Amino acid sequence: MSPPPLDVLRRERGPHALVALSGEIDLTTVPLARSALLQCLDERARTVDIDLSAVTFCDVSGLNLFLEMARLTERSGAPMCLHQPPRSLVRLTEITGSGDLLPFVRPAPRSSHAGQAAVERVR
Secondary structure (H helix, E strand, C coil), rough: CCCCCEEEEEEEEECCEEEEEHHHHHHHHHHHHHHHHHHHHHCCCCCEEEEEEEEECCHHHHHHHHHHHHHHHHHHCEEEEEEECCCCHHHHHHHHHHHHHHHEECCCCCCCCCCCEEEEEEC
16 A cells, blocks of 8 residues: 655745645655755755645654654754644644644645746655
8 A cells, every 4th residue: 555645845035944744744745845854954944834735634743753853943043933834733643732832824825926936746
């Protein structure tokens, strides 16, 4: 059986990174998401917005990824923000009491940037 699909799209405009995730975030797809998010930090992004509006499911491994990224981005001085988290992720934060550790925003970030924006599909 093949792993659940996860599509990762990175958009950058200067020091600001937007990572749009689409599909399921679970144990098999977390490495792909982690790689894209760590690359933002490696490239010295000053802010990292994560659009979760097209995520259909997120399990505890996804929660752990976002908690890890929240710690790393805080240490690097590049704030991270999760936009439109799926109900499954919100519910996990309620069950675990970790909601205060993750920066959630309900409205989706703008998916297109004015001017020249670098777009990269991560595989």
